[in-house]
Amino acid sequence: MSAADRNRTRPGRRALLQAAVAVPAAGAAAVASSGVPARAATAESADRGFDAASPRFGLAVLPDTQYLFDADSADPEPLRATFRYLVSERGEADIAFMAHLGDVTEHGSPDEIELAADTFRTLHGKVPYSVLAGNHDIPSATDDQRGDSPYLKSFGPRRFSAMPTFGGASPDGYNSFHVLRAGGREWLVLALDWRVSRTGLRWAQGVLDAHPALPAVLTTHDLAWADDEGVARLSDNGQRLWDGFVRGNDQIFLALGGHYWPPGRTVLTNDAGNDVHVHITNYQDRYYGGAGMIRVYGFDLVRKVVDVETFSPWFLSRDPAKRTPLEAETIELTGPADRFTLDIDFERRFSGFAPAVPPGPRPPAAVMPRGTVAYWRFDASGTAAPGAAGAPVETGTVIRDLSGNGNDLTVSRLHDSAPDVLTWSDDHHRGQPAHASLRFDGGRAPDRGAVLRTAARAPLNSEKFLRGYTIETFIRLPEPFEGDHAWMGILSWEGRNGDAGKTTGWSPDEPTCSLNLSPERFLQFVVYPERQDADPTSWSHALPVGRWTHIAVVNDGRRTVLYVDGSKIARNPAQASTGIATLGKPFVIGATQSDETYGQGFYGSIGDTRIVARALSPGQFMPRFD
Template sequence: MRRARLAARCTAGALAIGVATSLLLAATPPASAQSTVDDGADLASRFTFAVLPDTQFYSRYSAEQFQPRYGTDPFATQTQWIADNADALRIPFTAHIGDVVDRASVEAEWQAADNAMKNLEAAGASYSILTGNHDVLDSNDALVDTDYDLTAEPFLRWFGTERAAADPSYQGSDPTGFSRYHVFEAEGQEFMVLTLPWRVSDATLAWADSVMAAHPTLPVILTSHEVLNVEADGATPRETAYGLMLWDKLIAGNDQIFLTFNGHFHGASRLTKINDFGHEVHEVLIDYQMAYEGGNGYLGLLEFDLTNGQINAQTASPWVVSKPQETLASYDQPFLEGAQQQYSIDIDFAERFAGFNPTFGEGTTPDEHSLTQRARDILLDGFEGPDPISTELPGDERDFVEAEGTVAHWRFNGLDGVVDADTVIEDVAGDNDLRRVDPASTDAVGAEWGDVTVESTDVHGFSSDGAAVCFADSSATRYSYLSTAPDAVVNDVDLSDGYTIETFVKLDADWNAAQNGWSKALVRTGNRSWTEMPPSRWDYTASPTALGISNLREFQYSSLSADAAKGDRVNWSGEIMTGSWSHVAIVNDPETQTTTMYVDGAPVLRNAVDTVGMTWNEGMPWILGADWVDDAARNGWHGCIGETRIIDRATTPADWLTQRADLSGLQISSAPSGVLPAGTESVTFSGTGLPGADVVVATSESASEVVAAAVASTTTAAATTAAVVDPDGRWTITMTGLSAGSYDAQVTQSLGARASDPVTAQFSITAVVEPTPTPIPTAPGEGGGSGSDSGNGSAGTAEGALPATGLDQGVWMSLLALGGALLAVGATIAVRARRRMRV
């Protein structure tokens, strides 16, 4: 059986990658055939609860992309795998947590969802399903479930209560039909799953209260599309106003609710809260729609261990392991193993439920080994996957990959406060600096200098720049922007042979479609009507190339290829969360004639084809922070923009700003070695390394006793010396103030907090030995002495042996030779002196 490859990686702790979901993939360890959850050799009462997070893109692109490529889609693969393994993994229930489809008005998407859920129904596998914001015709926050026209809602037509009633776990619904409750049995115990729709009414909350009151002994798992959000680091939980409303009005006052699941927000997180009864409630977010292929088939598998009091969770993808080997990309990992993707929750079920169900026990059949490990074994059987994408947090602002072909790279570190007329945003790759355009010289309404500031407290975790420019109070009419100079070289750069555009962007938390929809972050200004582009209804007088956000919070990249006559080519992302950073890379590849958008490392599903290069209008600048239509700026970016780079070729993720500089090339070409002469006080190291990196030589010196009479004690010391690698990649370090002893030198190069593995060098310095005074030889009968060894310090030393002083034999031999020479000279002088005295 082939096993999944093991590959080491370092993580961001998070993202990052505040990272969106695909940065979570980049920031988690690779799958291993060995479970990191204790498999519990003892038998226990166990079952698995399955969770299906947002499937909207699986439904949307089933017929268009997945079926032609694979013959199926991730949604159908997930449900078929659950059906096939329900017995082996003891799965009594599966919960879908909303956003079943992407566009509620499109029948084909509901058809794809219908086909997927039929797999569970055909196997007799119980499940619940609920509405997310994409599953209702109008998801306006001002509306609640009782405001909808129930006869018009597609969800109720495709997944209405009549269909739900065919499931034996189904127990009832609220008057709208959106909210339902199910009861399933596992290991001799019963649990309730309570589902709530997108934007619940007070009437429905009252219904939910009544359902629990009618079943007062059942532990309740609450599922809703929104309860918990996630911070920009991709791991830390963030509470929402809607989630807090559910807590205050429903969860905190119902001790039966011990666990919640939701999707909607891109990523994975958990939060444990204490309810009104002093008991823990575990809130869990799981949503991977912004990952590769719209989520790459990841689902939640939660093993309930009733005997040992644990819920063991893992995030797995039946879709990844089902794909043909030749189609696998680095994103295709069968398991995600970050702290919020594989974890254990300690819960003494009997104690936790004692307040409403004092008879709840440990289950009736303690006969099962780890179901978590069994799920891993099933998924990994025969699977050989690719190595995952690996990245690290930057050590400092220098820690990024210098990309060949960079024509402009704008960075903000070193700046602070308001961006005014004197502020220069440096192009670190050339002479294409950005400056703020005076608000008074534009058509902006109410814009002020103070609207644009450089911030360094909240940036994308994988940007080494550590700063960003933020645009406040922006709208269609109030805007500010940064621009290259009229004569900047980048204005007329020819990108006909392909290109890469990278940037880091964030939408403000108060972003709204009415004020900020269709705004732009980065634009190559101009007018499409000046090109060979055929007249069109939309955007005919817009700029040739622009990256922005739609009114549905989707990244949109719109560009004319080098052959403008082919018309507009557009890339679209999925829904982007406000208040969270994203890394966006746009890669135009002439070989494939495609333009691919990557969000936090993962390619989006809707990419442009039949496109090579870029059309531009001569002399027109690049701008950050606003759109450019009808020969003027408009639609300001409401949020922040981080470092931004333009490269004149197609690149791969290894070249991007989310990757780290290569510190592995440190070499020592010259270093001290062996035994150095006595009195040596300085030594020189030299070699090659990464230009701009810090090189440090650290030594630990141990001066051993040379001879008892010459060295009174053993001393230790340490020395550290640093240098910066020259632009040509060379470095030299001279260490001074050295003394006798043995040295173990550790040479490393670093960029701030991130350092290379050390390269070592060893040497020693001979000690200066003062000769021991010796008696002057006398003629027979002169003076005392019988020629014995007493008092000469050599007693107890065998003939020919060297004293155990810690010095190597070569040093001892040198010292002995020196000592012998000194003794001979002393003896000669003494004899001559006696002869003179006799005369």
């Protein structure tokens, strides 16, 4: 975009650049007639350490590079540095793809295009990418039916045909799409021309129709402009694309454009009632024509966010002591339009076109690794007659130990608790082997609750675990979390640690091993080891309410580590811990004793619970955290 163009790009003070295309028809031509191959290409997943299964990956976005390819004042080195950075970080940062937003060159001359095409060879074959034409790359008054051009010769379909992500191009060659695999699923990147014709839009609709379950990122040159506060608004051409294409296709959740500056963003609501994030990205007005600055969209499917950052690898690679003031100023942009986080619940956002299929229950045999000493679940495999959801679990009900080691649990109620303090439920953690749980309604004033206890002579009661152990369970705290439930127990062994000869610790009356919840909803795992006179205690962060959490306590025979949802917590003691000083008394789910007396019971839901007599890695937990 030239300075003359710049003066025409802002409403009010400046007139918006007018779209030179009539209102389109929302074409739905068959894929075969549009030349779109109905294929789902497999992205480069093995090269340079890129992990297509990782739930975290990066989408790099490169806007207008035209001032780096401007006749005899061209300098491709900043862009080469950007490409070298993307290649080197392909595996480390899981860079899945790079999308150029158009205006590769200033005049679109053969010499400029040839130099740009040569520069892109730094990236070619190492990181998959797309390029689209901006108004400076082709005759700006034309649409994608313009015919041949130097741009098309160098950046047409032939350039991308051998790229594993390349899905195809429109018959004219100016529009293309890529299918990449990242985050354990496939994504579609649609690269549309500076001015898409009705024919081009029918082709684009055909692409989406051929890949109806893929979330799509739309890239084009002229989409939106932004005010000085970074609030983006659709341009005339952007409004045309929105009305005729984007808003009716729920797959498109992110739309990116260049052309204008300053950068900005907004969120629009499509016809399905879902958010579409619209961003304008362009840094050619910055020092050195933007210096090959890129924006990286860091997708994190676990945290359900996209973290966005903007920086210049060229300046980043220089010796800090030798950077000029302008170089230092342009290394990274941290304003609200350049560095921000998008909150996207990917599963919910994509449910309209790609509903998540929850994993089915897994049989007990599939989740009992070597060394399993006890495994309980609350479906038909774990008990002879599980009741309907919401029905009380009768006192005396037996929950079988599916390991076959005889550590069955029997239900009893604390004090004079009513039947509804323990009920059956079909609620469960997504990764839980059994699709069932128990709902506990324990509490204080008066003390109430229910417990599941092993029999007096169950082998688990006396197991010392001198070679290590892994104790796993799933819990869900209710929302709202009402009442006083401070120090409620989740699971424990009965018996006073003082009777085991332990002299350290908070009190000789607390049990030899227990998993509890503090008033702040911090997990507390306290154990009195068999070999040491100590009480190493692990503390988690505050647990969330209203959603399932997986908890794993892992001991390798030397020390204990607590994991929450597959992540190691910070407050794990370095103190030695070998075994558990069990006293031959029952193991319990649903409460913790003090001085061999139960007060309140657990408040919330508990799912599958498993104990293995060795240390497991997160990749071996009931829901695998690889």
